[in-house]
Amino acid sequence: MRIALFGYGKMGQMIEQVALKRGHEIVAKIDEHTPNIDFNSMDVAIDFSMPEGAYSNITKCIENNVPIISGTTGWLDKYKDAVALCESKNGAFIYASNFSLGVNIFFELNNYLAKMMHNLPEYKVSLEEIHHTQKLDAPSGTAITLAEGIISNSEYSKWKLDDNSNGSLPITSKRIGKTPGTHTVTYDNIVDSIEIKHTAHNREGFALGAVTAAEWIIGKAGVFSMRDVLNLG
Numbered sequence: 407m408r409i410a411l412f413g414y415g416k417m418g419q420m421i422e423q424v425a426l427k428r429g430h431e432i433v434a435k436i437d438e439h440t441p442n443i444d445f446n447s448m449d450v451a452i453d454f455s456m457p458e459g460a461y462s463n464i465t466k467c468i469e470n471n472v473p474i475i476s477g478t479t480g481w482l483d484k485y486k487d488a489v490a491l492c493e494s495k496n497g498a499f500i501y502a503s504n505f506s507l508g509v510n511i512f513f514e515l516n517n518y519l520a521k522m523m524h525n526l527p528e529y530k531v532s533l534e535e536i537h538h539t540q541k542l543d544a545p546s547g548t549a550i551t552l553a554e555g556i557i558s559n560s561e562y563s564k565w566k567l568d569d570n571s572n573g574s575l576p577i578t579s580k581r582i583g584k585t586p587g588t589h590t591v592t593y594d595n596i597v598d599s600i601e602i603k604h605t606a607h608n609r610e611g612f613a614l615g616a617v618t619a620a621e622w623i624i625g626k627a628g629v630f631s632m633r634d635v636l637n638l639g
């Protein structure tokens with residue numbers, strides 16, 4: 407498969423390693439200064455860039471009939487526009503806040519736990535995410551997906567960053583050293599606590615998930631998620 411990388415930072419480089427090991431070819435490494443992009447040279451594009459560039463990268467790929475996998479976080483105010491464009495052009499697009507298999511299982515576990523806790527108001531739920539100090543956005547995209555999972559299975563209607571006031575689901579973001587990504591969901595009661603946690607040990611799981619999604623999307627049209635790729639039901 408001929409893969410173009412939009413963004414060749416920490417994730418772009420890890421994806422290159424994983425893609426080459428799986429027998430793919432990297433035909434372009436594109437950043438915000440790349441002048442002319444040859445969309446005919448690629449079978450699929452993978453975008454791990456920056457919040458301000460992601461939407462434009464995604465729309466360019468859709469306009470040029472290139473399937474696009476995006477893992478960039480922090481641009482989701484435009485997600486619905488990207489979906490509408492993809493549908494109108496009969497394109498192929500996957501966004502995931504986290505491409506790792508482990509986190510996608512963790513998302514399912516989080517939804518299941520939220521359903522079980524629904525009628526137990528004595529437990530207060532909170533979220534914590536820890537990432538490396540270079541991360542630009544907070545809370546992490548993964549924490550937002552976890553919060554949305556809890557909200558759709560509980561009485562909460564919104565999440566808030568670093569705010570414990572009643573009525574909103576609190577998310578705490580910490581930036582520590584080179585932490586690849588740690589997410590914890592806690593249900594706290596006076597008598598006990600329930601905690602579920604996912605710890606990424608490195609970036610390989612994210613990269614493998616993104617390359618797997620790129621392999622999966624070839625020949626398909628539509629807007630998909632990692633639930634579709636991993637067949638999680």
Ligand SMILES: NC(=O)C1=CN([C@@H]2O[C@H](COP(=O)(O)OP(=O)(O)OC[C@H]3O[C@@H](n4cnc5c(N)ncnc54)[C@H](OP(=O)(O)O)[C@@H]3O)[C@@H](O)[C@H]2O)C=CC1
Nearest residue numbers: 413414415416417437438455459477478479503504505612
């Ligand atoms: N969904 C998932 O599973 C994961 C998502 N992420 C997300 O992926 C994104 C990238 O993370 P990471 O690789 O760690 O970040 P880096 O900062 O290491 O890399 C980002 C790269 O994108 C380049 N870039 C900036 N603007 C554009 C643009 N418009 N088009 C193409 N490239 C551009 C930057 O170049 P320059 O430095 O020259 O500006 C840089 O090389 C983040 O949003 C992060 O949250 C990260 C890990 C997993």
Ligand SMILES: O=C(O)C1=N[C@H](C(=O)O)C[C@H](O)C1
Nearest residue numbers: 479503504541546547548587
């Ligand atoms: O910026 C990162 O590094 C990561 N970003 C994603 C997010 O915002 O959730 C996924 C992963 O946690 C690493």
